[in-house]
Amino acid sequence: MLVSAKTQDLLTRERTLLSDLQAFLELQGAPPETVEHARVALRTLDEAFLLVVVGEFNAGKSSFVNALLGASVLPEGVTPTTDRIYVLVHGEKPGQMEPTRDPFVSRLTYPLPSLEGVALVDTPGTNAIIRQHQALTEGFLPRADLLLFLTSADRPFTESERQFLSLAAKWGRSVIMVVNKADLLETPAQKEQVKEFVQAGARGVLGLTPPVVLISARQEQRGGDVGFAALRALLQARLSEGERMRLKFSSPLNTASELLNGEAQRSEAARTTLMEDQRFLQELEAQREHHRETMLGELDGQLNRVNRLLAEFEVRADKFIDDKLRFSNLRGLMNSRELEEQFRREAVADLPEAIDRQFGSMIDRFVESNMHFWEDVQAFLIRRQPSGEVARTRFSYDRASLLEGIAGSAKDHLENTTEQELARRLSKDAEEAMMGAMGGLAGGLIGGVSIGAIIGATALDFTGGILAGLALGSLGLFVLPNKRLQAHRQLREKITQLREALERIVRREYEREQERADARLNDAVSPYTRFTQQEQTRLQDAATRTADLQTRLNALKNEIQALA
Numbered sequence: 001m002l003v004s005a006k007t008q009d010l011l012t013r014e015r016t017l018l019s020d021l022q023a024f025l026e027l028q029g030a031p032p033e034t035v036e037h038a039r040v041a042l043r044t045l046d047e048a049f050l051l052v053v054v055g056e057f058n059a060g061k062s063s064f065v066n067a068l069l070g071a072s073v074l075p076e077g078v079t080p081t082t083d084r085i086y087v088l089v090h091g092e093k094p095g096q097m098e099p100t101r102d103p104f105v106s107r108l109t110y111p112l113p114s115l116e117g118v119a120l121v122d123t124p125g126t127n128a129i130i131r132q133h134q135a136l137t138e139g140f141l142p143r144a145d146l147l148l149f150l151t152s153a154d155r156p157f158t159e160s161e162r163q164f165l166s167l168a169a170k171w172g173r174s175v176i177m178v179v180n181k182a183d184l185l186e187t188p189a190q191k192e193q194v195k196e197f198v199q200a201g202a203r204g205v206l207g208l209t210p211p212v213v214l215i216s217a218r219q220e221q222r223g224g225d226v227g228f229a230a231l232r233a234l235l236q237a238r239l240s241e242g243e244r245m246r247l248k249f250s251s252p253l254n255t256a257s258e259l260l261n262g263e264a265q266r267s268e269a270a271r272t273t274l275m276e277d278q279r280f281l282q283e284l285e286a287q288r289e290h291h292r293e294t295m296l297g298e299l300d301g302q303l304n305r306v307n308r309l310l311a312e313f314e315v316r317a318d319k320f321i322d323d324k325l326r327f328s329n330l331r332g333l334m335n336s337r338e339l340e341e342q343f344r345r346e347a348v349a350d351l352p353e354a355i356d357r358q359f360g361s362m363i364d365r366f367v368e369s370n371m372h373f374w375e376d377v378q379a380f381l382i383r384r385q386p387s388g389e390v391a392r393t394r395f396s397y398d399r400a401s402l403l404e405g406i407a408g409s410a411k412d413h414l415e416n417t418t419e420q421e422l423a424r425r426l427s428k429d430a431e432e433a434m435m436g437a438m439g440g441l442a443g444g445l446i447g448g449v450s451i452g453a454i455i456g457a458t459a460l461d462f463t464g465g466i467l468a469g470l471a472l473g474s475l476g477l478f479v480l481p482n483k484r485l486q487a488h489r490q491l492r493e494k495i496t497q498l499r500e501a502l503e504r505i506v507r508r509e510y511e512r513e514q515e516r517a518d519a520r521l522n523d524a525v526s527p528y529t530r531f532t533q534q535e536q537t538r539l540q541d542a543a544t545r546t547a548d549l550q551t552r553l554n555a556l557k558n559e560i561q562a563l564a
C-alpha cells in the first residue's frame with residue numbers, strides 16, 4: 001500500500017499512542033489480558049487486514065468461507081465444528097496449515113485474488129455447549145478490522161447473538177450482518193421479514209443500522225446465489241484500499257478506547273475502595289480510642305478499690321495501736337515477736353490476699369480488653385473484602401496482601417500471646433516496681449513474691465518502728481501516749497507511701513499496656529496506611545494521564561475519519 005506522508009505521520013502518532021497506552025496500563029497494574037490487548041492492538045497495525053467471520057455455531061460460517069473461496073477448505077458440520085481460529089491469507093497455491101504462536105490459531109494460505117491484502121478468518125461458533133469455543137472467538141474480537149456477523153435464517157438474531165454483538169460494539173468493531181441459509185426462506189416476504197428483524201435487532205445494539213445481506217452459502221457452493229454476489233460486491237466496496245486503511249487505522253484506536261474506559265472504571269472502583277479503606281482505618285482508630293477509654297475507666301475503678309483496701313487496713317492498724325500501746329499491756333509490748341504476730345493477725349489480716357486478688361482482676365481486665373480489641377480488628381478485616389471491579393489488578397493483589405498482613409498480625413497476636421503469658425508479664429512488672437518502691441522497707445524479701453506479700457511485709461516492717469525504744473523498759477509516764485501519736489503518724493505516712501507507690505505502679509502498667517497496643521496496631525496498620533496514600537497519588541496521576549491519552553485518541557480518530 002502506497003502511504004502518503006500524511007498517513008505516515010498518522011501511523012507514527014498512532015504507534016506512539018498505542019505504545020504509551022500499553023506502558024500506562026502496565027504502570028497501573030491492569031489485568032494481564034488488558035495489557036495484552038494493548039500490545040496486540042499495536043502489533044495489528046503492521047499485520048494484514050482481518051475480515052473476521054463470527055456467529056453462533058452451525059450458522060454456516062465455515063460453509064460461507066468455503067463458498068467465498070469456491071473450494072472446500074474448512075470442515076463444515078451440523079454439530080459445533082470449528083474448534084480453532086483459521087486465518088486464511090492470500091497465496092498462489094493452496095498451502096499447508098501452519099501453527100502460529102497461539103496454539104488455537106492456525107494460518108493457511110489460499111488463493112484469494114479478490115481479497116488480496118485481506119486475511120479471512122473463520123472462528124469457532126458462539127453459544128455452543130463447548131464454552132472454550134466462545135472464549136476463543138471473544139478473545140479474537142479486538143483483533144478484527146471488520147466483522148461479518150453470520151446469523152442463520154431459521155433462527156435469526158438470537159439472544160446470545162445479541163449479547164455477542166454487544167461485545168463487538170463495546171470493542172467498537174465495524175459490522176456487516178449476514179443472514180445465511182436464506183434458501184430456507186420460501187417467499188420474498190419471509191426474506192423481507194427476516195431482514196427487517198435483523199436490522200432492528202442490530203440497530204438496537206449498535207445504535208446504527210449496519211448493512212444486512214441475505215445469502216445462501218449452500219446455493220453459492222452449488223452454483224451461485226444472488227445474495228452472495230451482492231455480498232461480494234459489498235465487500236469489494238468496503239475493502240477498497242482507502243476504506244481498508246481507514247478501518248485498519250481505527251480498529252486499534254477503538255480497542256484503545258475500550259481499554260482506557262476499562263482502566264477508568266477500575267480506577268474509579270479503586271478510588272471507592274480506598275475511600276472505604278480509609279473509613280475503615282478511622283473506624284479502627286475509633287475502636288482503639290474506645291479501648292483506651294474503657295481501660296482508663298477500669299483504671300480509676302481499680303485504684304479506688306486498692307485505696308479502700310488500704311483504708312480498711314488503716315482502720316485496723318489504728319485500732320491495734322490504740323489497743324496495744326497501753327500500760328495495761330506492758331507485758332505484751334515487751335514481747336516483740338508476739339506483738340508482730342498479733343499485728344499480722346489483727347491489722348494486716350487479709351490485706352496481702354485482697355491486694356493480690358485486686359491486682360489479679362485488674363490484670364484479667366487488661367488481658368481481656370486487649371484480646372477483645374484484636375478480635376474486633378479481625379472482625380473489621382473480614383468485612384473489608386476486595387471489590388469485584390478491581391479484581392486481578394496489581395492494586396487488588398497488593399491491597400489483599402496488606403490486609404492479610406494485618407489479619408495475620410491480629411491472628412498471630414491472638415494465638416501466640418496466651419492470656420497467662422500476658423498476665424505473667426503484667427504481674428512481674430508490677431512486682432518489680434513494688435519491690436523497687438518498697439525495697440528499703442521490705443528488706444529480706446527476694447524476687448518472685450506477690451504484690452500482696454510485699455505489702456504485707458512492708459506493713460509488718462512498720463511494727464519494728466512502733467516498738468523501737470520500748471524494749472529498754474525505761475518507760476516514762478508520757479512515753480506511751482507519745483508513742484501512740486507517733487505510731488498513728490507513722491502509720492499514715494506508711495499508708496500514703498504505699499498508696500502512692502501502688503497508684504504509680506498501676507498507672508505505669510496501664511500506660512505501658514496502652515503503648516504496647518498502640519505500637520502493635522501501628523506496626524500492623526502502617527504499611528496499609530502508606531499503601532492507601534501511595535495509591536491515591538497513583539490514581540490522581542492516572543486521571544491526568546488518562547485524560548491526556550483520551551484527548552490524543554479522539555484527535556487521531558477524527559483525523560482518520562476524515563481520511564475517507
Ligand SMILES: Nc1nc2c(ncn2[C@@H]2O[C@H](COP(=O)(O)OP(=O)(O)OP(=O)(O)O)[C@@H](O)[C@H]2O)c(=O)[nH]1
Nearest residue numbers: 057058059060061062063077080081082125217218
Ligand atoms: N440450508 C442451508 N444449510 C447450510 C447453509 N450453509 C451451511 N449450512 C449447513 O449448516 C451446517 C453448519 O455449517 P458450518 O459451516 O459447519 O457452520 P459453522 O457456523 O461453521 O459452525 P461451527 O463451526 O460449529 O461454529 C452444515 O450442515 C451446513 O451444511 C446454507 O446456506 N443453507
Ligand SMILES: [Mg+2]
Nearest residue numbers: 061062081082
Ligand atoms: Mg465452522
